[in-house]
Amino acid sequence: MKLTFAIQGGDFIHAGHPSSEVKKVLKQLNIDNKIIKNVVIALYEAEVNVVAHAYSGTVNVEIDENKITILVTDEGPGIPDIDLAMKPGYSTASKSVQEMGFGAGMGLPNIKKNTDEMWLETEVGKGTKVKMLNYFS
């Protein structure tokens, strides 16, 4: 099964929509609740990263019998220093984004913690790709 969602940079109103849809689908498929929770946390963080930092993005979800693979691709500023971005507590979010309670520097670390595998590919000035994989068993 494949699902695709578009994300607009700066659109906090719809942040969480892809996560919510994926959660519904996984529930219908009777996937273990703990795994659904992990997937939802990771996807929500990836969505918010696009909304908070990039201009636009796409979420591509692929679900098969034993795993879910999610690719979040954005057109945005890219990440100059991945090690720093992966460090819990480090954030480049704007002040207004931080006032909403985002930008605590927990996004990428939360994604890593809640996925079985994670890949990050980025080019400064172009954008970032985050691929996340969770096995169902």
Add this chain to the structure above:
Amino acid sequence: MKVFELVEELGLKVFSGHKGLDREISGGYVSDLLSDVMGNAQEAQVWITLQVHQNVMAIASLKDLAAVILVSNLEPQENTKRNSDDESIPILGTSLPAFEIAGKIYQLFNR
């Protein structure tokens, strides 16, 4: 304990999400950082916060929280209330600051 029992015990205001008042509460979580709640809150907890915008409800729904409690007389934004009604997750309010309301709820759960 159910959400409506907590409302009665502590005299909380119910802003929205009345359909969710019979949700069972497993405990509470206090944080104003959304990623922290996303990563660490547990299902059926009440979330004590000062954030009033609608992303609060996105998180409450994704995490299957029992209710959101706004502290210090804060009020939810209109679209936050709408989401709360749609998701049947109540938004409650108190005049107390987070430390005090958390203390009271902690006592209720440990008496």
